[in-house]
Amino acid sequence: MDKVAITGATGLMGRSLMTILGASFNTQGIGFNRASGNIHKLDLNDEAAITAFLDEHQPDALIHAAAERRPDICEQAPEQALALNVKVTEFLAQQCKKRNIRLLFISTDYVFDGDNAPYDEFSKTNPLNFYGQSKQRAEQAVLATCGQHTIIRVPVLYGDVTHLAESAVTVIAEQVNPLKHSKHDNWAIRYPTHVEDIACTIRDLLKHPQHLGGIFHISNHQALSKYEMACIIADVLGYPKTLLEPQSKPEHTAQRPYNCALKDTRLSKLNIQHQRDFNKAIAQVLNSNR
Template identity: 60%
Template sequence: MQKIMLTGATGLLGRTLYKTLVKDFEVVGTGFNRATPPLYQLDLGNQQAVIDFLEQHQPDALIHAAAERKPDVCENEPEQTIALNVAASEFLAKQCAQRDIALIFISTDYVFDGKTPPYLESAQANPLNLYGQSKQRAEQAVLAHSTRHSIIRVPVLYGDVSELAESAVSVIATQISATQTTAHDNWAVRYPTHVEDIAFTLRDLLKRPENLGGIFHISDNQAMSKYDMACIMADILGYPQSLLEPLDEPSQSAARPHDCALADSRLKQLGIAHGREFKEALKSILLTA
């Protein structure tokens, strides 16, 4: 049985990766200050601790899902962002290459500027904000260390949350109201993707490790703005959509790309496809959160 190490196992994506992969692999999950057994605490900024952990557990593959993923936080905390998103990723890539461990690095559609979608895996990156720039730098470092290393680019994610604010999708449900008018971005086009579908895809790739290496895109294909998502949530929660106001110009501090649709051509060639209808999936999340 393959042994898979997972960083960021306490996060939105990481929790679902752990829950899914543990059914087919031996999984060693790590987190930082929120990690409790069976997960291990590991400070990715402590290079000796990382080396010791790799030597102790000797995984066959490592999924690196830990990151600072909020663009506005990245802009306000550039040093911490570079330390986690770039330096820690590059160190992991180097250590994994030396030990013949296949690294799977979770990246983002924000490495693109959103001007010429859809983007193939071979498309030229041109990130607009520090978050995207940090992920692009990490991608380059990861691929430079081994042809066995993989980049997994994903769009905005949603899924079973510990709190609605944990996802940039489900947080919208905390912003809308049954009695007050609220405004929501109607400029940027998003492709919300369920974390379980990311996990199913990585499971399928890990079962066929000969196909790992290089860049993969994983994305659902339902295009919508945050305003569109708010309308769907209002319908689910029984709120009047008339109280929702569309914002047709960008309004956030960190620049966002307009449309970063990811074309998953490599997965299609492998016959790997997982997706679900957004409204039905979201309904189960909102009504149980």
């Protein structure tokens, strides 16, 4: 294993994959609107451009992280979400099988309905919203194309953001205010996971002597509602917590699951564990963004 190509390399997770995998492998990132420098600019909806890229770079592994991951946008523009999240993934799965490239497809905890947590790698999927359905379809296409391909499910992510609204976690720092009341969901339970922990886990999977296909779950173990995250973030920013209002009913266009806790049973058996304390890590992220 030497050459690793990464789609979504300009995104939140992709940037971390580029940095961490770049220390161990020969990486080639693919981006689109934000592609610059060494990142290959490519519209993944263009199949001829994908085959030309694979012909030229001949990676040993391809990490497919590009997606439309915003549930409300997926609901508003379903055709575009289907094209990127499902059709592109199907095509990449076929091309990778044909070319003997190991595919690692990044999926989501939103493939579950959230009513029967925790979920292990073999639990039945039942997505509640269109985004989750698109990722479920993509997962099924990947596994049907090649049993050796890998699916990696992750929960809500945070890390070094280009702007606070880039992640559903750091955006809370924009919503809290030192002078005004702000409302935060206290119903859904989430497991905010730092993208560096995902990248370190994927590096370890790629370095493992065995080819590990099938489904993997990567998740931080700390359970928090958005309101609880807001309390931690308010402390970091020095804002009064008395201005934070917990909401007991979710307010979203697309339906969200209650609790999609992902059990990482396969990673535990392999002794691959990268976890960090949310309170410390979010403070680092926010302080470096000030």
